[in-house]
Every structure is written in structure tokens, then in C-alpha cells.
Amino acid sequence: MTAQSEQSRRIRVGVLFGGRSAEHEISLISARNIIEGFDSQRYEVIPIGIDREGRWRLARDARRMLVDAGKSLPVFSDRTPEDLGLIPGEAEQLAFAHNASGDSPPALDVVFPVLHGPFGEDGSMQGLLKILNLPFVGPGVAGSAVGMDKDLMKRLLRDAGIPIGRFRSVHAHRRAEIIYADVTAELGSPVYVKPANMGSSVGISRVSTADEYAAALDMAFAYDNKIIIEESIIGREIECAVLGNLGKMRASV
Template sequence: MTKKIHAGILFGGKSAEHEVSVRSARNIYQAVDKNKYQVTMIGISKSGRWTLDRKIEAGVPFDFVAEPEQPEEILALVTGGGENQLINLKGEKPVPQLDIVFPILHGPFGEDGTVQGALKLAGIPFVGPDVLGSAVGMDKDVMKRLLRDANLPNANFLVLYKYPGEEENPGYHEIVAKLGLPVFVKPANLGSSVGISKVENEGEFEAAIEEAFLYDHKLIVESAIIGREIECAVLGNECPRASIPGEVINTKDFYSYDAKYVNDQDSIIKIPAELSPEAVAKVQKAAIQTYQALCCQGLARVDVFLTPEEEVIINEINTLPGFTSISMYPKLWEISGISYTDLIDRLLTLGMEKFQQDAALKTSK
């Protein structure tokens, strides 16, 4: 009998997107091929504590508590590789060696390179982009500057800092003079549309700034783009491929957190998007170029605007997109011919391949 691959699903985290991560983890656990993979669920509380979740292995419905009152099994990550990657600080049962981890974490402390760096230090293969790709994909300011240098068009923007130092932030009238109206105010390091506001006047601007600064010390203010919102999934390491694109049609001002995860009546998802073959090719090419320009591996979802003239303008990249029941990334691959279970298998395989390639590099002369 072939030995199963031991996969850890790492979820939760210290982020405003904690609940989205829990939903994604539930779906991945249900979809993963249990004949090929032994699965261990590792939850991260909102305070950052790593705990084992063995309830699901015992058949108990998955319901991770954000901050368990009395966690029985607290984990510590061990650097340096080897068999003891995770130590169980309170429980008696050891943690078997992991062959691969799927860090289905969204936002800071999970999608921004922090967990990726910790897993690299522990010698554990993982799904998704490495430290650099994760970090630049998370920071919208850095991401947009790299895209600009790669000649990939994206919306004009300005950066505001909570602690600006000697040079003050531009004010409302200066911003409007440079970017026009409406504008979007976004925390630089967050996803799932958390903290984002559409601004059409000075009163809305002040409220938007106050709201966004609750989530980050750095904001971007971005000019609005007139165009259709198109999303494209990318999969692969050295030779990535792009999915058939899908479209988000908003019934509200923009694709908000509620529209993504709470009230699906606020938006209409069309998969595949109704595009000409030429437009599909343009979106797919732009998605792959964005993926490579931002040093990604494994997976990402690239969101673009398609103008009435069919010009593709990059909105952003999501290096660990949601895997909830209504998330675009798995749905795009399903319509492109890859089932949910096969998609999870490919992602885990890509992560192990990337680790093996890195391990083959020399570390001394």
C-alpha cells in the first residue's frame, strides 16, 4: 500500500480575513483526496496561537473557534528542518512530520510572506508563492510600482501614511486634482475588500481615510477605472497557465466584502465571462505577465479591468485567493476543466516540486 502524503492545512490567522480563511479551509478539507493525502488541520487563533484541530478527524463538524478558551494542543514551529517540524507543547500526541502545508491564510500574518518565511525556516514545503512574491502581492503600493516598471498598466494612485514624517500627506483637493473623482481608498496590506471605500466628495474622503487607517499604517488612493471587472486564475511554477476568465457584475458601487462573502445578491458572477476570443487572450496574457512580474509560484488570481476599448488594466493580484463555496479561483478552474479535488492535488504537488528544486541549490562553495 502506498504511503499517504501528509498535508497540513493552516488556517485562521491574525487578520481581519480570519473568518474567510476558516471557510476556505473547510472546503479544502472536504475536497482533498483522502486516499492520497493524510490531512492535519492546524488553526491559528486571532492572537496568533497555533493549535491542532483534531475534531474534524474524529468526524466532528468543522467549527474552529477563533480563540479557544482552553486549547489542549498548542504548537511551536521548530526551525532548521528535520523530523520535529512542529512540537506539541501541551498534548501528548506527537505531530507527524508534514510533507506539505497549504497555508490558506488571507491578509497580514499569512499572505504577506510572514508564514512563508517561517515555513521555509522549518524546512516545510508549502503551497503558493514564496516570501518575495507573497510580500509584494500583499502590499498594493509596492505591487503597483512593480507593475508600472514592467509596463503593465494599472490605475493611477497616491500613497498616504498614518505617520507621514516630515513630508505631509496630500490633502483632498490635491488628490482630486491628480486623480479626479471618484477615487477608491484602500489599506495597502489587506484583501477581501476589507476597509475599502469609494469616495465622491470631501466628507466621504475623511470617513474613508479614518476607516482604512484602522487596518493599516499605509493607504493607497486610487483613481476609478471605467471598465468591466474581470478575474483570471493562474496556476503553475515556471510555466504558469491561465484559466478561462470570469466577470464580476456589481449591483452596488463595488465588489465589497459583503458581496464576496455575506450577501451574494450584491453582485453577479459570470463564469465564463462573455468576452471575444481576442479579449480572452488579452486577459490571460496580462494575468500571466502580472504573475511573473510579481515573482509568483503555485497560484494566484489576477483581477483586471477591461475598458470599453478592450484595454486590459491590472487591478491587483491575490496570491492566496479564497476557497470558499462561492470563491472565484476554484470556480474558474472548474469551468476550465480542473475539478476542485484535482486542483487541490495540483497545488500540493506544485508546492512539493518547488521545495525540491530549492533544496537542490548549493548553499556553500
């Protein structure tokens, strides 16, 4: 079997990373780790970076995204930045926005989104990939949206009979109604204030005084128009990975 035919059998995976959210840098770190973990005999990795302005760019060789043997964050090559456009309904879903070379982007078998925060984990990207008819790794639109929104997630967990910490959620236009004394009377002290739709500890504050509370609200509302305020619980944080599809799933714990 020739090397070319062997390569044609590999699954072509588009790894999406970066994005417009405040978790841009975290996404780069995650993408680096995931790209390095692929078996090159089975998969052809196509890194696709999204910059802070939302422009999609293609890096044709994953090794060009890594500097110093993977010790630095992935970076775009200064030599061949390629802006990508999306074409729903076409066999070739990606196209170069400014095609000076005449080349076409590689066709993808599956997309691996490694985007953190809004526009990546909240169902937005998942919906776009479904419109493009591209298979992708991870939960679908509803699962992503609920998993990202801590308010919705907690309500669903509570309704399913799963114990959760006490919390309050509030939108920005009702900020004046969440008085510190009322919050601590209900939830105790200290409390944690955080954006409802953000991860990686972005915008989170531990609050023990009224002055800290005002500053925490300012910070949380800077990232989201809905926040949650949670009681403090001293305990262990346990992560659980789930692999598979509906009906054939297995968990790490």
C-alpha cells in the same frame, strides 16, 4: 495491500488557517472549501488553526472542524485543543507546547497556507515555512510580499509596461499632505481609499466628498500604516489562477 500501508502512501498536507489578521473569518471559509476538495484517497489532511492571538492549534480530524455538513465555519473542538510549538532545524518541525499525552504531532509532507491578510499572505508565513524547511503551496516570500502590498505591486506592474489605474500611496505620518482637493484634481472623483496590505475589501471606502474622505482615511489607517488612493474605473473584474512552478506554469485564462 493493507489499509494501513495504503494510508501511509497518502501525502500528508497541513492546512493552515485562521490567523491574527482582520480577515480571520474569510480564512476559515476558504479552509473549509479547500479541505472538502481534497481527494481522501491521495491526501491526508491535517487542519492547523491559528487563533486571533497567534496560537497554533492542531485538529487531528478535519471532520471535527466542520459543523452541519460543511454549512458552518470550521471550529476548534472543545475537547482536545492542542497548542503547537515550532522547532526549526528538527526533523519533526512541530511539537505540542503542553504535552500531557506524550503524543507527537504528525510529520507534514507539505503545508497549504490558507491564511488571508497580514501574517499570512504577506511573506511572513512563507519565510517561517522556509526556515522550517517545509515545502508549501503558493508563492514564495518575495512573491507573497509584493502581491500583498498594493503599492509595490502597482509600481512593478507599471514598470513592466502593464496598464494600471492611477493611484497615490501615503504613509500615516504624511497624512496631512494628502488634501482631498489635490487628490481629486489628480485622480478625479469618486476615488477609492484602501489599506495597502489588506484584502477581502476590508477597510475600503468609495469617496465622493471631503467628509467621506476624512472618514475613509481613518478607516484605512486603522488597518495599515500605508494606504493607497485609486481612481475609479468602471469595468470588469477578472480573476486568473496560476498553477505550477517557475518555468512550468499555466494560467486559467
